[in-house]
Amino acid sequence: MSDFHPTAETVPAVPGAYVLAVALDRAAAGLPPGRYLYCGSAKGPGGLKARLARHMRKGKAVRWHVDRLTEAGRVLGAWAFPGGDECALAQRLAGAGFPVPIPGFGSSDCRVCESHLLAWPEGAGLPWEDESWT
Ligand SMILES: [Zn+2]
Numbered sequence: 629m630s631d632f633h634p635t636a637e638t639v640p641a642v643p644g645a646y647v648l649a650v651a652l653d654r655a656a657a658g659l660p661p662g663r664y665l666y667c668g669s670a671k672g673p674g675g676l677k678a679r680l681a682r683h684m685r686k687g688k689a690v691r692w693h694v695d696r697l698t699e700a701g702r703v704l705g706a707w708a709f710p711g712g713d714e715c716a717l718a719q720r721l722a723g724a725g726f727p728v729p730i731p732g733f734g735s736s737d738c739r740v741c742e743s744h745l746l747a748w749p750e751g752a753g754l755p756w757e758d759e760s761w762t
Pocket of ligand 1: 714718735739744
């Protein structure tokens with residue numbers, strides 16, 4: 629289980645991984661309108677809290693591929709996984725059947741995952757909302 633954070637206020641300032649939920653009302657960054665899940669990690673100063681605050685802030689300089697998504701869309705919030713691994717999260721979602729809209733999106737440094745961005749179809753339950761998920 630993981631708590632959902634609509635803002636970065638309640639996110640712990642520790643290293644770990646996160647899944648960011650973003651809604652696109654119109655096509656942007658090569659993606660059609662829809663809901664998306666981006667798996668990332670934060671290991672620097674401020675940890676998850678600082679990274680998620682950056683994702684949720686508008687008007688930032690576009691540094692990463694995902695910045696184009698968060699600038700164009702609405703960040704709905706994020707799940708934080710202190711000590712977690714972004715690749716494990718991405719692979720868990722892909723394994724649960726979440727589609728990969730753009731191979732390589734957000735995972736250019738990663739040789740294991742097809743993508744760190746997955747589409748979130750309406751009605752699709754998230755693996756970590758299952759009590760048995762660890
Ligand atoms: Zn990966």
